Amino acid sequence: MAEDNLSAVLYAVDDLRLEQVPIPKPGPKQVLVRVHTVGICGSDVHYWTHGAIGPFVVKEPMIVGHETSGVVSEVGSEVKHLKSGDRIAMEPGLPCKLCEHCKTGRYNLCPEMRFFATPPVHGTLSRYVVHDADFCFKLPDNLSFEDGALIEPLSVAIHSCRRGNVQMGHRVLVLGAGPIGVLNLLTAKAVGAGKVQPQVCIECTGAQPSIETAITTTKSGGVIVLVGLGADRVEIPIIESATREVDIRGIFRYVNCYPTAIELLSSGKLDLSGLTRAHYKLEETLEAFKRTQKADVIKVFIHC
Structure with a gap:
């Protein structure tokens, strides 16, 4: 195996470096992955420009990236469902599997969750990474x-639509036209949602005016799903929500959604070919991050 493990390492605000790191060894229940493609998320850019998201602060060098696909290069001794050469998508969170949330199927709420590229956990923008086979x-x-x-x-x-209980014939409003907003729009349409006046509003910006719009435009008895994360505190027309019984629900990442996402794409029920894209090599990571800031395409990919 080649010893090249070039990685994109964030040291501090505006200090993103490319450097070699040791190729990790997989444990008994892990796989070593030769990373192929990583999508740049808004959170990656936010850590680069601000050094923190809420309580998660970059205090030491951290490899960025968590939207990842690749090829299994080596499997641990206890891994049975994967083999070398398998093409995989990597779910980036590793829950404890022991707490109440994990045992009741809501592992996305695990207080001990270790999530790629969320300080202090390293991400996947490398040639090689290891990951638990259960989440590949x-x-x-x-x-x-x-x-x-x-x-x-x-x-x-998918998790947003599930939290909003989006069903065939529901009218859905999606606020925010970034990557997450566009994917929410396409997913809602794939499960049969229609147009406004909305029974469900999926708010993807986190901006106070947009949250207020969600509350005032959602049909009485409807649901607002808060996807975007903005300021810690925002003012909202709470009486409007309470007296019209408009439920406000949060989401945090996702839970048990990867199989559904793969099925939606592979079956053709959801077509993402229309998403505008830009492509960069790992050596061009800084240029790729700057391109993401321009927001002239839906998704920027780095090919490792």
Whole structure:
């Protein structure tokens, strides 16, 4: 195996470096992955420009990236469902599997969650990474590595629609036209949602005016799903929500959504081919991050 493990390491605000790190060794229940494609998330850019998201602060060098696909290079001794050469999408969170939330199927709320590129946990923008095999999902032959990287943000959209209980014939309003907003729109349409006046509003910006719009435009008895994360505190027209019984629900990442996301794409029920994209090599990571800031395409990919 080559010893090249070039990685994108964030040291501080505006200090993103490319450097070699040791190739990790997989444990008994892990796999070593030769990373192929990583999508740049808004959180990656936010850590680069601000050094923190809420309580998660970059205090020491951290490899960025978490929207990842690749090829299994080596398997641990106890891994049975994957083999070397398998193409996979990597779900980036590792819960404890022991707490109440994990045992009741809501592992996304695990207080001990270790999530790629969330300080202090390293991400995946490297040639090689290790990951628990339980959170690596085989890609069908008709899905590309870019599709595999898109499974992560698509899972956010699926979880949002589930939290809003979006069903066939529901009218859905999506606020925010970034990658997550667009994927929410496509996912809602894929499960049969229609147009406004909305019974469900999926708010993807985190901005106070947009949250207020969600509350005032959602049909009485409807649901607002808060996807975007903005300021810690915002003013909202709470009486409007309370007297019209408009439920406000949060989401945090996703839970058990990767299989559904893969099925939606592989079956053709959801078509992401229309998403505008830009492509960069790992050596061009800084240029790729700057391109993401321009917001002239939906998704920027780095090919490792």
